Amino acid sequence: MNLNPAPASRRRPFTQVDVFTDEPYRGNPLAVVVDAEAMTDVQMQQFANWTNLSETTFLLPPTHPEADYRVRIFTAQEEFPFAGHPTLGSAHAWLESGGVPKEDGVLVQECGAGLVRVRLDGGRLAFAAPPLTRFEPVDxxxxxxxxxxxxxxxxxxxxxxxxxxxxxxxxxxxxxxxxxxxxxxxxxxxxxxxxxxxxxxxxxxxxxxxxxxxxxxxxxxxxxxxxxxxxxxxxxxxxxxxxxxxxxxxxxxxxxxxxxxxxxxxxxxxxxxxxxxxxxxxxxx
CATH class of the missing domain: 3.10.310.10 (Diaminopimelate Epimerase; Chain A, domain 1)
Structure with missing residues:
Protein backbone atom coordinates (compact mmCIF):
# COMPACT_ATOMS: atom_id res chain seq x y z
CA MET A 1 0.00 0.00 0.00
CA ASN A 2 1.37 3.44 -0.97
CA LEU A 3 1.03 5.76 2.02
CA ASN A 4 2.86 8.68 0.43
CA PRO A 5 0.84 11.77 -0.56
CA ALA A 6 0.08 12.38 -4.21
CA PRO A 7 2.84 14.33 -6.02
CA ALA A 8 0.70 17.49 -6.20
CA SER A 9 0.19 17.52 -2.43
CA ARG A 10 2.27 19.68 -0.11
CA ARG A 11 2.27 20.86 3.46
CA ARG A 12 -0.12 23.74 4.01
CA PRO A 13 -0.87 25.91 7.06
CA PHE A 14 -3.95 24.69 8.88
CA THR A 15 -6.05 25.84 11.80
CA GLN A 16 -9.17 24.60 13.59
CA VAL A 17 -11.37 27.31 15.02
CA ASP A 18 -14.28 27.14 17.46
CA VAL A 19 -16.94 29.61 16.31
CA PHE A 20 -19.81 31.44 18.05
CA THR A 21 -18.08 31.09 21.41
CA ASP A 22 -15.40 32.81 23.48
CA GLU A 23 -14.68 29.54 25.32
CA PRO A 24 -12.80 26.75 23.51
CA TYR A 25 -14.78 23.60 22.71
CA ARG A 26 -18.18 25.16 23.45
CA GLY A 27 -19.12 26.41 19.97
CA ASN A 28 -19.05 24.93 16.47
CA PRO A 29 -15.65 23.76 15.14
CA LEU A 30 -14.37 24.65 11.68
CA ALA A 31 -11.32 23.29 9.84
CA VAL A 32 -9.49 25.88 7.72
CA VAL A 33 -6.77 25.21 5.16
CA VAL A 34 -5.21 28.67 5.19
CA ASP A 35 -3.38 28.41 1.85
CA ALA A 36 -5.32 26.27 -0.60
CA GLU A 37 -3.78 27.50 -3.86
CA ALA A 38 -3.56 24.81 -6.56
CA MET A 39 -5.79 22.36 -4.68
CA THR A 40 -8.32 20.71 -6.97
CA ASP A 41 -12.03 20.35 -6.31
CA VAL A 42 -11.47 16.65 -5.72
CA GLN A 43 -8.71 17.29 -3.17
CA MET A 44 -10.85 19.82 -1.30
CA GLN A 45 -13.85 17.51 -1.15
CA GLN A 46 -11.70 14.56 -0.08
CA PHE A 47 -10.04 16.58 2.67
CA ALA A 48 -13.39 17.95 3.92
CA ASN A 49 -14.75 14.40 4.02
CA TRP A 50 -11.72 13.32 6.05
CA THR A 51 -12.03 16.07 8.68
CA ASN A 52 -15.58 14.80 9.37
CA LEU A 53 -16.69 18.24 10.58
CA SER A 54 -19.87 19.99 9.51
CA GLU A 55 -17.76 22.29 7.29
CA THR A 56 -14.17 22.75 6.14
CA THR A 57 -13.00 25.88 4.35
CA PHE A 58 -10.17 26.63 1.94
CA LEU A 59 -8.69 30.13 1.70
CA LEU A 60 -7.57 31.42 -1.70
CA PRO A 61 -6.50 34.71 -3.29
CA PRO A 62 -9.53 36.78 -4.35
CA THR A 63 -10.63 37.12 -7.95
CA HIS A 64 -12.85 40.17 -7.28
CA PRO A 65 -11.03 43.50 -6.87
CA GLU A 66 -13.04 44.47 -3.79
CA ALA A 67 -12.46 41.18 -1.93
CA ASP A 68 -9.74 40.61 0.65
CA TYR A 69 -9.73 36.83 0.23
CA ARG A 70 -11.76 34.04 -1.33
CA VAL A 71 -13.18 31.06 0.52
CA ARG A 72 -14.62 27.75 -0.62
CA ILE A 73 -16.87 25.96 1.84
CA PHE A 74 -17.29 22.18 1.84
CA THR A 75 -19.29 19.76 3.94
CA ALA A 76 -18.27 16.11 3.93
CA GLN A 77 -20.46 15.60 0.85
CA GLU A 78 -20.84 18.89 -1.05
CA GLU A 79 -19.77 22.49 -1.56
CA PHE A 80 -21.89 25.34 -0.18
CA PRO A 81 -22.00 28.83 -1.74
CA PHE A 82 -22.33 30.35 1.74
CA ALA A 83 -22.49 29.30 5.38
CA GLY A 84 -22.36 31.37 8.55
CA HIS A 85 -19.93 29.79 11.00
CA PRO A 86 -17.46 29.04 8.17
CA THR A 87 -17.57 32.74 7.24
CA LEU A 88 -16.66 33.92 10.74
CA GLY A 89 -14.12 31.14 11.32
CA SER A 90 -12.43 31.77 7.97
CA ALA A 91 -12.23 35.51 8.64
CA HIS A 92 -10.69 34.77 12.05
CA ALA A 93 -8.13 32.40 10.50
CA TRP A 94 -7.30 34.85 7.69
CA LEU A 95 -6.64 37.66 10.17
CA GLU A 96 -4.54 35.40 12.42
CA SER A 97 -2.44 34.37 9.42
CA GLY A 98 -1.47 38.00 8.87
CA GLY A 99 -4.24 39.16 6.52
CA VAL A 100 -4.81 42.93 6.44
CA PRO A 101 -8.16 44.12 5.05
CA LYS A 102 -8.32 46.84 2.42
CA GLU A 103 -10.79 48.78 4.58
CA ASP A 104 -10.02 49.30 8.25
CA GLY A 105 -12.35 47.25 10.45
CA VAL A 106 -14.19 45.52 7.58
CA LEU A 107 -13.23 42.38 5.65
CA VAL A 108 -14.74 41.49 2.28
CA GLN A 109 -15.06 37.76 1.70
CA GLU A 110 -15.56 36.35 -1.77
CA CYS A 111 -17.53 33.09 -1.85
CA GLY A 112 -19.98 31.22 -4.05
CA ALA A 113 -22.80 33.53 -2.94
CA GLY A 114 -20.84 36.64 -3.93
CA LEU A 115 -19.21 39.23 -1.70
CA VAL A 116 -19.93 39.09 2.05
CA ARG A 117 -18.83 41.85 4.38
CA VAL A 118 -17.41 40.88 7.77
CA ARG A 119 -16.88 43.58 10.38
CA LEU A 120 -14.82 43.66 13.53
CA ASP A 121 -17.41 44.21 16.25
CA GLY A 122 -15.49 44.76 19.47
CA GLY A 123 -14.05 41.36 20.35
CA ARG A 124 -16.34 39.61 17.85
CA LEU A 125 -16.64 39.20 14.11
CA ALA A 126 -19.99 39.71 12.40
CA PHE A 127 -21.12 39.10 8.83
CA ALA A 128 -23.80 40.96 6.93
CA ALA A 129 -26.63 38.52 6.29
CA PRO A 130 -26.80 37.78 2.56
CA PRO A 131 -30.12 38.13 0.72
CA LEU A 132 -32.50 35.21 0.94
CA THR A 133 -32.78 33.47 -2.42
CA ARG A 134 -35.96 31.71 -1.31
CA PHE A 135 -38.25 33.36 1.22
CA GLU A 136 -41.82 32.10 1.10
CA PRO A 137 -44.43 30.16 3.09
CA VAL A 138 -44.03 26.41 3.54
CA ASP A 139 -46.55 24.03 1.96
Missing part, protein backbone atom coordinates in the same frame (compact mmCIF):
# COMPACT_ATOMS: atom_id res chain seq x y z
CA UNK A 140 -49.08 22.60 4.38
CA UNK A 141 -48.03 19.04 3.52
CA UNK A 142 -44.46 19.85 4.57
CA UNK A 143 -45.70 21.54 7.75
CA UNK A 144 -47.64 18.43 8.71
CA UNK A 145 -44.50 16.35 8.11
CA UNK A 146 -42.35 18.78 10.12
CA UNK A 147 -44.79 18.73 13.04
CA UNK A 148 -44.65 14.93 13.01
CA UNK A 149 -40.86 15.02 12.89
CA UNK A 150 -40.75 17.38 15.85
CA UNK A 151 -43.35 15.21 17.64
CA UNK A 152 -45.63 18.22 18.06
CA UNK A 153 -49.24 18.93 17.11
CA UNK A 154 -49.52 20.95 13.89
CA UNK A 155 -50.94 23.88 15.90
CA UNK A 156 -47.69 24.18 17.85
CA UNK A 157 -45.95 25.54 14.73
CA UNK A 158 -46.81 29.22 15.11
CA UNK A 159 -45.21 30.19 11.82
CA UNK A 160 -42.81 28.76 9.23
CA UNK A 161 -40.91 30.00 6.19
CA UNK A 162 -38.31 28.94 3.67
CA UNK A 163 -35.05 30.71 4.59
CA UNK A 164 -32.58 29.87 1.83
CA UNK A 165 -29.28 31.75 1.68
CA UNK A 166 -27.07 28.82 0.71
CA UNK A 167 -28.40 25.84 2.70
CA UNK A 168 -32.12 25.13 2.12
CA UNK A 169 -33.40 25.95 5.60
CA UNK A 170 -37.00 25.91 6.70
CA UNK A 171 -37.53 28.08 9.77
CA UNK A 172 -40.13 27.11 12.37
CA UNK A 173 -41.27 29.36 15.21
CA UNK A 174 -42.45 27.77 18.47
CA UNK A 175 -44.07 29.41 21.46
CA UNK A 176 -41.11 29.21 23.86
CA UNK A 177 -37.43 28.41 24.26
CA UNK A 178 -38.38 25.67 26.71
CA UNK A 179 -40.44 23.99 24.00
CA UNK A 180 -37.44 24.13 21.65
CA UNK A 181 -35.14 22.60 24.27
CA UNK A 182 -37.60 19.78 24.94
CA UNK A 183 -37.84 18.55 21.36
CA UNK A 184 -37.15 14.86 20.69
CA UNK A 185 -36.86 14.62 16.95
CA UNK A 186 -37.94 11.84 14.61
CA UNK A 187 -35.28 12.30 11.93
CA UNK A 188 -36.82 9.75 9.58
CA UNK A 189 -39.96 11.89 9.36
CA UNK A 190 -37.85 14.92 8.41
CA UNK A 191 -35.80 13.12 5.74
CA UNK A 192 -34.83 15.52 2.94
CA UNK A 193 -35.60 18.70 4.93
CA UNK A 194 -33.23 21.00 6.81
CA UNK A 195 -35.26 22.42 9.70
CA UNK A 196 -34.31 25.20 12.10
CA UNK A 197 -36.48 25.80 15.16
CA UNK A 198 -36.52 28.96 17.26
CA UNK A 199 -38.44 29.98 20.37
CA UNK A 200 -38.30 33.03 22.66
CA UNK A 201 -37.27 33.25 26.30
CA UNK A 202 -39.61 35.24 28.53
CA UNK A 203 -36.76 36.82 30.51
CA UNK A 204 -33.00 36.86 30.98
CA UNK A 205 -29.96 37.82 28.90
CA UNK A 206 -30.74 35.37 26.08
CA UNK A 207 -33.67 36.24 23.82
CA UNK A 208 -34.12 33.05 21.76
CA UNK A 209 -33.14 29.38 21.80
CA UNK A 210 -32.30 27.80 18.43
CA UNK A 211 -31.88 24.21 17.24
CA UNK A 212 -31.17 23.07 13.68
CA UNK A 213 -31.73 19.55 12.36
CA UNK A 214 -30.16 17.98 9.26
CA UNK A 215 -31.64 14.51 8.69
CA UNK A 216 -29.29 12.15 6.92
CA UNK A 217 -26.22 14.14 7.93
CA UNK A 218 -23.75 12.47 10.28
CA UNK A 219 -24.14 15.33 12.74
CA UNK A 220 -27.98 15.33 12.61
CA UNK A 221 -28.15 18.38 14.92
CA UNK A 222 -25.78 21.27 14.22
CA UNK A 223 -24.16 22.89 17.29
CA UNK A 224 -24.42 26.52 16.08
CA UNK A 225 -25.64 27.60 12.66
CA UNK A 226 -24.83 31.04 11.27
CA UNK A 227 -26.74 30.67 7.99
CA UNK A 228 -29.97 29.69 9.73
CA UNK A 229 -29.63 32.44 12.33
CA UNK A 230 -29.07 34.97 9.54
CA UNK A 231 -32.22 33.88 7.73
CA UNK A 232 -34.23 33.69 10.94
CA UNK A 233 -33.20 37.24 11.87
CA UNK A 234 -34.41 38.59 8.52
CA UNK A 235 -37.68 36.69 8.89
CA UNK A 236 -38.42 37.51 12.53
CA UNK A 237 -37.29 41.13 12.44
CA UNK A 238 -39.25 41.71 9.24
CA UNK A 239 -42.41 40.31 10.83
CA UNK A 240 -41.94 42.23 14.09
CA UNK A 241 -41.35 39.10 16.19
CA UNK A 242 -37.77 40.00 17.10
CA UNK A 243 -36.22 43.29 18.25
CA UNK A 244 -33.54 45.04 16.20
CA UNK A 245 -30.87 43.63 18.50
CA UNK A 246 -30.89 40.27 20.28
CA UNK A 247 -28.86 37.25 21.37
CA UNK A 248 -29.71 33.65 20.48
CA UNK A 249 -28.37 30.56 22.22
CA UNK A 250 -27.72 27.34 20.34
CA UNK A 251 -26.15 23.98 21.12
CA UNK A 252 -27.47 23.85 24.68
CA UNK A 253 -28.76 20.28 24.47
CA UNK A 254 -25.45 19.19 22.93
CA UNK A 255 -23.41 20.53 25.84
CA UNK A 256 -22.30 23.60 23.88
CA UNK A 257 -22.81 27.26 24.73
CA UNK A 258 -23.12 28.94 21.35
CA UNK A 259 -24.06 32.61 21.37
CA UNK A 260 -25.21 34.40 18.23
CA UNK A 261 -25.34 38.20 18.41
CA UNK A 262 -27.75 39.77 15.92
CA UNK A 263 -28.17 43.46 15.16
CA UNK A 264 -29.93 45.50 12.46
CA UNK A 265 -27.97 48.61 11.44
CA UNK A 266 -28.78 50.91 8.51
CA UNK A 267 -30.61 48.28 6.51
CA UNK A 268 -28.13 45.46 7.16
CA UNK A 269 -28.53 42.60 9.61
CA UNK A 270 -25.24 41.63 11.21
CA UNK A 271 -24.75 38.15 12.64
CA UNK A 272 -21.78 37.81 14.94
CA UNK A 273 -20.03 35.78 17.57
CA UNK A 274 -16.71 34.91 19.12
CA UNK A 275 -14.04 32.72 17.54
CA UNK A 276 -11.25 30.84 19.30
CA UNK A 277 -8.32 29.02 17.68
CA UNK A 278 -7.96 25.52 19.12
CA UNK A 279 -5.50 23.82 16.73
CA UNK A 280 -2.71 25.17 14.52
CA UNK A 281 -0.16 23.37 12.39
CA UNK A 282 0.23 22.02 8.88
CA UNK A 283 -1.58 19.40 6.83
CA UNK A 284 -0.66 17.50 3.69
CA UNK A 285 -3.17 18.48 1.03
Missing amino acids: EADLVRIAAGLRLPRTALLDASWLVNGPDWIGVLLESAEQVLGLEVDYAALEGLKVGVIGPYSSGDIDFEVRTFIPGDAAAEDPVTGSFNAGAAQWLMGSGRAPSRYVAAQGTVLGRAGRVHVEAVDGDIWVGGGAVTCITGTVVA
Whole structure:
Protein backbone atom coordinates (compact mmCIF):
# COMPACT_ATOMS: atom_id res chain seq x y z
CA MET A 1 0.00 0.00 0.00
CA ASN A 2 1.37 3.44 -0.97
CA LEU A 3 1.03 5.76 2.02
CA ASN A 4 2.86 8.68 0.43
CA PRO A 5 0.84 11.77 -0.56
CA ALA A 6 0.08 12.38 -4.21
CA PRO A 7 2.84 14.33 -6.02
CA ALA A 8 0.70 17.49 -6.20
CA SER A 9 0.19 17.52 -2.43
CA ARG A 10 2.27 19.68 -0.11
CA ARG A 11 2.27 20.86 3.46
CA ARG A 12 -0.12 23.74 4.01
CA PRO A 13 -0.87 25.91 7.06
CA PHE A 14 -3.95 24.69 8.88
CA THR A 15 -6.05 25.84 11.80
CA GLN A 16 -9.17 24.60 13.59
CA VAL A 17 -11.37 27.31 15.02
CA ASP A 18 -14.28 27.14 17.46
CA VAL A 19 -16.94 29.61 16.31
CA PHE A 20 -19.81 31.44 18.05
CA THR A 21 -18.08 31.09 21.41
CA ASP A 22 -15.40 32.81 23.48
CA GLU A 23 -14.68 29.54 25.32
CA PRO A 24 -12.80 26.75 23.51
CA TYR A 25 -14.78 23.60 22.71
CA ARG A 26 -18.18 25.16 23.45
CA GLY A 27 -19.12 26.41 19.97
CA ASN A 28 -19.05 24.93 16.47
CA PRO A 29 -15.65 23.76 15.14
CA LEU A 30 -14.37 24.65 11.68
CA ALA A 31 -11.32 23.29 9.84
CA VAL A 32 -9.49 25.88 7.72
CA VAL A 33 -6.77 25.21 5.16
CA VAL A 34 -5.21 28.67 5.19
CA ASP A 35 -3.38 28.41 1.85
CA ALA A 36 -5.32 26.27 -0.60
CA GLU A 37 -3.78 27.50 -3.86
CA ALA A 38 -3.56 24.81 -6.56
CA MET A 39 -5.79 22.36 -4.68
CA THR A 40 -8.32 20.71 -6.97
CA ASP A 41 -12.03 20.35 -6.31
CA VAL A 42 -11.47 16.65 -5.72
CA GLN A 43 -8.71 17.29 -3.17
CA MET A 44 -10.85 19.82 -1.30
CA GLN A 45 -13.85 17.51 -1.15
CA GLN A 46 -11.70 14.56 -0.08
CA PHE A 47 -10.04 16.58 2.67
CA ALA A 48 -13.39 17.95 3.92
CA ASN A 49 -14.75 14.40 4.02
CA TRP A 50 -11.72 13.32 6.05
CA THR A 51 -12.03 16.07 8.68
CA ASN A 52 -15.58 14.80 9.37
CA LEU A 53 -16.69 18.24 10.58
CA SER A 54 -19.87 19.99 9.51
CA GLU A 55 -17.76 22.29 7.29
CA THR A 56 -14.17 22.75 6.14
CA THR A 57 -13.00 25.88 4.35
CA PHE A 58 -10.17 26.63 1.94
CA LEU A 59 -8.69 30.13 1.70
CA LEU A 60 -7.57 31.42 -1.70
CA PRO A 61 -6.50 34.71 -3.29
CA PRO A 62 -9.53 36.78 -4.35
CA THR A 63 -10.63 37.12 -7.95
CA HIS A 64 -12.85 40.17 -7.28
CA PRO A 65 -11.03 43.50 -6.87
CA GLU A 66 -13.04 44.47 -3.79
CA ALA A 67 -12.46 41.18 -1.93
CA ASP A 68 -9.74 40.61 0.65
CA TYR A 69 -9.73 36.83 0.23
CA ARG A 70 -11.76 34.04 -1.33
CA VAL A 71 -13.18 31.06 0.52
CA ARG A 72 -14.62 27.75 -0.62
CA ILE A 73 -16.87 25.96 1.84
CA PHE A 74 -17.29 22.18 1.84
CA THR A 75 -19.29 19.76 3.94
CA ALA A 76 -18.27 16.11 3.93
CA GLN A 77 -20.46 15.60 0.85
CA GLU A 78 -20.84 18.89 -1.05
CA GLU A 79 -19.77 22.49 -1.56
CA PHE A 80 -21.89 25.34 -0.18
CA PRO A 81 -22.00 28.83 -1.74
CA PHE A 82 -22.33 30.35 1.74
CA ALA A 83 -22.49 29.30 5.38
CA GLY A 84 -22.36 31.37 8.55
CA HIS A 85 -19.93 29.79 11.00
CA PRO A 86 -17.46 29.04 8.17
CA THR A 87 -17.57 32.74 7.24
CA LEU A 88 -16.66 33.92 10.74
CA GLY A 89 -14.12 31.14 11.32
CA SER A 90 -12.43 31.77 7.97
CA ALA A 91 -12.23 35.51 8.64
CA HIS A 92 -10.69 34.77 12.05
CA ALA A 93 -8.13 32.40 10.50
CA TRP A 94 -7.30 34.85 7.69
CA LEU A 95 -6.64 37.66 10.17
CA GLU A 96 -4.54 35.40 12.42
CA SER A 97 -2.44 34.37 9.42
CA GLY A 98 -1.47 38.00 8.87
CA GLY A 99 -4.24 39.16 6.52
CA VAL A 100 -4.81 42.93 6.44
CA PRO A 101 -8.16 44.12 5.05
CA LYS A 102 -8.32 46.84 2.42
CA GLU A 103 -10.79 48.78 4.58
CA ASP A 104 -10.02 49.30 8.25
CA GLY A 105 -12.35 47.25 10.45
CA VAL A 106 -14.19 45.52 7.58
CA LEU A 107 -13.23 42.38 5.65
CA VAL A 108 -14.74 41.49 2.28
CA GLN A 109 -15.06 37.76 1.70
CA GLU A 110 -15.56 36.35 -1.77
CA CYS A 111 -17.53 33.09 -1.85
CA GLY A 112 -19.98 31.22 -4.05
CA ALA A 113 -22.80 33.53 -2.94
CA GLY A 114 -20.84 36.64 -3.93
CA LEU A 115 -19.21 39.23 -1.70
CA VAL A 116 -19.93 39.09 2.05
CA ARG A 117 -18.83 41.85 4.38
CA VAL A 118 -17.41 40.88 7.77
CA ARG A 119 -16.88 43.58 10.38
CA LEU A 120 -14.82 43.66 13.53
CA ASP A 121 -17.41 44.21 16.25
CA GLY A 122 -15.49 44.76 19.47
CA GLY A 123 -14.05 41.36 20.35
CA ARG A 124 -16.34 39.61 17.85
CA LEU A 125 -16.64 39.20 14.11
CA ALA A 126 -19.99 39.71 12.40
CA PHE A 127 -21.12 39.10 8.83
CA ALA A 128 -23.80 40.96 6.93
CA ALA A 129 -26.63 38.52 6.29
CA PRO A 130 -26.80 37.78 2.56
CA PRO A 131 -30.12 38.13 0.72
CA LEU A 132 -32.50 35.21 0.94
CA THR A 133 -32.78 33.47 -2.42
CA ARG A 134 -35.96 31.71 -1.31
CA PHE A 135 -38.25 33.36 1.22
CA GLU A 136 -41.82 32.10 1.10
CA PRO A 137 -44.43 30.16 3.09
CA VAL A 138 -44.03 26.41 3.54
CA ASP A 139 -46.55 24.03 1.96
CA GLU A 140 -49.08 22.60 4.38
CA ALA A 141 -48.03 19.04 3.52
CA ASP A 142 -44.46 19.85 4.57
CA LEU A 143 -45.70 21.54 7.75
CA VAL A 144 -47.64 18.43 8.71
CA ARG A 145 -44.50 16.35 8.11
CA ILE A 146 -42.35 18.78 10.12
CA ALA A 147 -44.79 18.73 13.04
CA ALA A 148 -44.65 14.93 13.01
CA GLY A 149 -40.86 15.02 12.89
CA LEU A 150 -40.75 17.38 15.85
CA ARG A 151 -43.35 15.21 17.64
CA LEU A 152 -45.63 18.22 18.06
CA PRO A 153 -49.24 18.93 17.11
CA ARG A 154 -49.52 20.95 13.89
CA THR A 155 -50.94 23.88 15.90
CA ALA A 156 -47.69 24.18 17.85
CA LEU A 157 -45.95 25.54 14.73
CA LEU A 158 -46.81 29.22 15.11
CA ASP A 159 -45.21 30.19 11.82
CA ALA A 160 -42.81 28.76 9.23
CA SER A 161 -40.91 30.00 6.19
CA TRP A 162 -38.31 28.94 3.67
CA LEU A 163 -35.05 30.71 4.59
CA VAL A 164 -32.58 29.87 1.83
CA ASN A 165 -29.28 31.75 1.68
CA GLY A 166 -27.07 28.82 0.71
CA PRO A 167 -28.40 25.84 2.70
CA ASP A 168 -32.12 25.13 2.12
CA TRP A 169 -33.40 25.95 5.60
CA ILE A 170 -37.00 25.91 6.70
CA GLY A 171 -37.53 28.08 9.77
CA VAL A 172 -40.13 27.11 12.37
CA LEU A 173 -41.27 29.36 15.21
CA LEU A 174 -42.45 27.77 18.47
CA GLU A 175 -44.07 29.41 21.46
CA SER A 176 -41.11 29.21 23.86
CA ALA A 177 -37.43 28.41 24.26
CA GLU A 178 -38.38 25.67 26.71
CA GLN A 179 -40.44 23.99 24.00
CA VAL A 180 -37.44 24.13 21.65
CA LEU A 181 -35.14 22.60 24.27
CA GLY A 182 -37.60 19.78 24.94
CA LEU A 183 -37.84 18.55 21.36
CA GLU A 184 -37.15 14.86 20.69
CA VAL A 185 -36.86 14.62 16.95
CA ASP A 186 -37.94 11.84 14.61
CA TYR A 187 -35.28 12.30 11.93
CA ALA A 188 -36.82 9.75 9.58
CA ALA A 189 -39.96 11.89 9.36
CA LEU A 190 -37.85 14.92 8.41
CA GLU A 191 -35.80 13.12 5.74
CA GLY A 192 -34.83 15.52 2.94
CA LEU A 193 -35.60 18.70 4.93
CA LYS A 194 -33.23 21.00 6.81
CA VAL A 195 -35.26 22.42 9.70
CA GLY A 196 -34.31 25.20 12.10
CA VAL A 197 -36.48 25.80 15.16
CA ILE A 198 -36.52 28.96 17.26
CA GLY A 199 -38.44 29.98 20.37
CA PRO A 200 -38.30 33.03 22.66
CA TYR A 201 -37.27 33.25 26.30
CA SER A 202 -39.61 35.24 28.53
CA SER A 203 -36.76 36.82 30.51
CA GLY A 204 -33.00 36.86 30.98
CA ASP A 205 -29.96 37.82 28.90
CA ILE A 206 -30.74 35.37 26.08
CA ASP A 207 -33.67 36.24 23.82
CA PHE A 208 -34.12 33.05 21.76
CA GLU A 209 -33.14 29.38 21.80
CA VAL A 210 -32.30 27.80 18.43
CA ARG A 211 -31.88 24.21 17.24
CA THR A 212 -31.17 23.07 13.68
CA PHE A 213 -31.73 19.55 12.36
CA ILE A 214 -30.16 17.98 9.26
CA PRO A 215 -31.64 14.51 8.69
CA GLY A 216 -29.29 12.15 6.92
CA ASP A 217 -26.22 14.14 7.93
CA ALA A 218 -23.75 12.47 10.28
CA ALA A 219 -24.14 15.33 12.74
CA ALA A 220 -27.98 15.33 12.61
CA GLU A 221 -28.15 18.38 14.92
CA ASP A 222 -25.78 21.27 14.22
CA PRO A 223 -24.16 22.89 17.29
CA VAL A 224 -24.42 26.52 16.08
CA THR A 225 -25.64 27.60 12.66
CA GLY A 226 -24.83 31.04 11.27
CA SER A 227 -26.74 30.67 7.99
CA PHE A 228 -29.97 29.69 9.73
CA ASN A 229 -29.63 32.44 12.33
CA ALA A 230 -29.07 34.97 9.54
CA GLY A 231 -32.22 33.88 7.73
CA ALA A 232 -34.23 33.69 10.94
CA ALA A 233 -33.20 37.24 11.87
CA GLN A 234 -34.41 38.59 8.52
CA TRP A 235 -37.68 36.69 8.89
CA LEU A 236 -38.42 37.51 12.53
CA MET A 237 -37.29 41.13 12.44
CA GLY A 238 -39.25 41.71 9.24
CA SER A 239 -42.41 40.31 10.83
CA GLY A 240 -41.94 42.23 14.09
CA ARG A 241 -41.35 39.10 16.19
CA ALA A 242 -37.77 40.00 17.10
CA PRO A 243 -36.22 43.29 18.25
CA SER A 244 -33.54 45.04 16.20
CA ARG A 245 -30.87 43.63 18.50
CA TYR A 246 -30.89 40.27 20.28
CA VAL A 247 -28.86 37.25 21.37
CA ALA A 248 -29.71 33.65 20.48
CA ALA A 249 -28.37 30.56 22.22
CA GLN A 250 -27.72 27.34 20.34
CA GLY A 251 -26.15 23.98 21.12
CA THR A 252 -27.47 23.85 24.68
CA VAL A 253 -28.76 20.28 24.47
CA LEU A 254 -25.45 19.19 22.93
CA GLY A 255 -23.41 20.53 25.84
CA ARG A 256 -22.30 23.60 23.88
CA ALA A 257 -22.81 27.26 24.73
CA GLY A 258 -23.12 28.94 21.35
CA ARG A 259 -24.06 32.61 21.37
CA VAL A 260 -25.21 34.40 18.23
CA HIS A 261 -25.34 38.20 18.41
CA VAL A 262 -27.75 39.77 15.92
CA GLU A 263 -28.17 43.46 15.16
CA ALA A 264 -29.93 45.50 12.46
CA VAL A 265 -27.97 48.61 11.44
CA ASP A 266 -28.78 50.91 8.51
CA GLY A 267 -30.61 48.28 6.51
CA ASP A 268 -28.13 45.46 7.16
CA ILE A 269 -28.53 42.60 9.61
CA TRP A 270 -25.24 41.63 11.21
CA VAL A 271 -24.75 38.15 12.64
CA GLY A 272 -21.78 37.81 14.94
CA GLY A 273 -20.03 35.78 17.57
CA GLY A 274 -16.71 34.91 19.12
CA ALA A 275 -14.04 32.72 17.54
CA VAL A 276 -11.25 30.84 19.30
CA THR A 277 -8.32 29.02 17.68
CA CYS A 278 -7.96 25.52 19.12
CA ILE A 279 -5.50 23.82 16.73
CA THR A 280 -2.71 25.17 14.52
CA GLY A 281 -0.16 23.37 12.39
CA THR A 282 0.23 22.02 8.88
CA VAL A 283 -1.58 19.40 6.83
CA VAL A 284 -0.66 17.50 3.69
CA ALA A 285 -3.17 18.48 1.03
